[in-house]
Amino acid sequence: MSNSYVLVINSGSSSLKFAVINSATGEAVLSGLGECFGLEDSRMSWKFNGDKREVAIQGDESHHKLAINTLVGLTEELALAQDIVAVGHRIVHGGEKFTQTVRIDEAVTQEIEQLADLAPLHNPAGAIGIRAALEAFPSLPQFAVFDTAFHQTMPKKAFTGAICNTLYSDYGIRRYGFHGTSHYYVSREAAHMLNKSIDDASFISVHLGNGASVCAIEKGRSVDTSMGFTPLSGLMMGTRCGDLDPGIIEFLLKKGWSQERVFDALNKKSGFLGVSGVTSDARGILEAMENGHEGAKLAFEVFTYRVAKYISSYLVPLTSLDAIIFTGGIGENSLPIRREILNNLKLLGFVEDEQGNEAARFGNAGVIARSEMLDAVAMVIPTNEEYVIVQQSMVLLNQ
Known part of the structure; x- marks a missing residue:
């Protein structure tokens, strides 16, 4: 039986972190980083089987798009492409709209963009990464995983600020929390270790x-x-x-x-x-x-x-x-x-x-x-x- 991999993408405002991960073991078989997007020294580096490589990312198109196109060629060159079954995107802010992982479509992408006021440095970049990946991997199902989702179980007394309630109703000002995927993961691992x-x-x-x-x-x-x-x-x-x-x-x-x-x-x-x-x-x-x-x-x-x-x-x-x-x-x-x-x-x-x-x-x-x-x-x-x-x-x- 062949391996199945998920391509994980974390798109920043001037960077793109990626990994191809074995869905059964959690092992990253390929990992890399595109950085300095928009600058003269924009580049992409990666590790595969202990080897490290780096290439320049230059061109008139979006550097996010160029980096993901480079990634497409890389997965094909390394014979990983045929075993990638999905793309997972880390998205920083899901607001109150997204309380769990969702399959990405145009409506989801637009919702992520509309939450830009809550994460102006992160959500627009995440949406750029999503759109580039949808174009590069049109046949693969793609999913958005939100840093804030794990914390949507907080009771009102924990997430409500002691401020005028119209600031919450009009602008969504409240406690959201971050690092949700990390807190989720280690709590499950701790429970397992403690039986x-x-x-x-x-x-x-x-x-x-x-x-x-x-x-x-x-x-x-x-x-x-x-x-x-x-x-x-x-x-x-x-x-x-x-x-x-x-x-x-x-x-x-x-x-x-x-x-x-x-x-x-x-x-x-x-x-x-x-x-x-x-x-x-x-x-x-x-x-x-x-x-x-x-x-x-x-x-x-x-x-x-x-x-x-x-x-x-x-x-x-x-x-x-x-x-x-x-x-x-x-x-x-x-x-x-x-x-x-x-x-x-x-x-x-x-x-x-x-x-x-x-x-x-x-x-x-x-x-x-x-x-x-x-x-x-x-x-x-x-x-x-x-x-x-x-x-x-x-x-x-x-x-």
């Missing part, structure tokens, strides 16, 4: 990367999450500020700052980068700390303190807790950051398993701490958002 039914399991999922969020999961369903109307809120991140008094925005505008300068500062010059003054990368923060850099030390302390505060607060929406799950690039790999977060959770009874924490890195899952008081564990699970897109696409394909 529990996901319908009986409750977790606090902690996705820590350049973007970071926490999600409270009760009986397998998202009941609260730290990101809000946009991915700017919640935890401190690589360059994003996280939770902030909105009065600061008014203050800076009165000081003569432009709207663009304010939001550039909050989105691109805050977080690890802003507090440390050194870097947005957690590895660079830890290295600078070791060299005695006070700004890096403060950034480390602010980040770990805020993560621990969110974890503690997310006991409130849960009736029980089976595990705290660490995932994402930082959550999966940074031993010092996980250790400090656990130190901040000692009042909840968590005691680090030092050997377990050392071992659960670089692609390895495992238990890193236990709390007898809560009868819960802390664990690390590597995320696999692309495989969620594959799995959910295959479910709809087989219906």
Whole structure:
């Protein structure tokens, strides 16, 4: 029996990430990135069987379209095309319209475009990728998987802002949440590792990367999450500020700052980068700390303190807790950051398993701490958002 593959596409405003993934095993047999679209050095690189290649993407047409056309030729050259059964697209924002994965047609594509106000950098790019892929792969069924969909189970008390209700009714301003595919995946993996039914399991999922969020999961369903109307809120991140008094925005505008300068500062010059003054990368923060850099030390302390505060607060929406799950690039790999977060959770009874924490890195899952008081564990699970897109696409394909 031949393999069946799903082509996963994540289209950004000036980039296109892709992978051809075995639908049974989750293995990426081909993965790559098109980047710097619209610039002179626009290019596309990929890995296949350990080999790496790169080509320039140049031409008068849309670079997204040129990249996907290059991808078509690549799948044919590598003898993968005949086994690709579907295309799955990662779409950042589904608003309240899309609560689950959907098969793409013209109406769905237009709905995604109409949600651009909620994700102006992401949804238009996602729609561009969809239209290019529909043209390049006209015979393949294509599916949209939404970052926000998993969080559509939040109760009103969790997603409603304490603002004039017409701001919600007229503009859709509410908590939406992101990283949904990651929180969904690791919660299912955690239930499996703990030999529990996901319908009986409750977790606090902690996705820590350049973007970071926490999600409270009760009986397998998202009941609260730290990101809000946009991915700017919640935890401190690589360059994003996280939770902030909105009065600061008014203050800076009165000081003569432009709207663009304010939001550039909050989105691109805050977080690890802003507090440390050194870097947005957690590895660079830890290295600078070791060299005695006070700004890096403060950034480390602010980040770990805020993560621990969110974890503690997310006991409130849960009736029980089976595990705290660490995932994402930082959550999966940074031993010092996980250790400090656990130190901040000692009042909840968590005691680090030092050997377990050392071992659960670089692609390895495992238990890193236990709390007898809560009868819960802390664990690390590597995320696999692309495989969620594959799995959910295959479910709809087989219906």
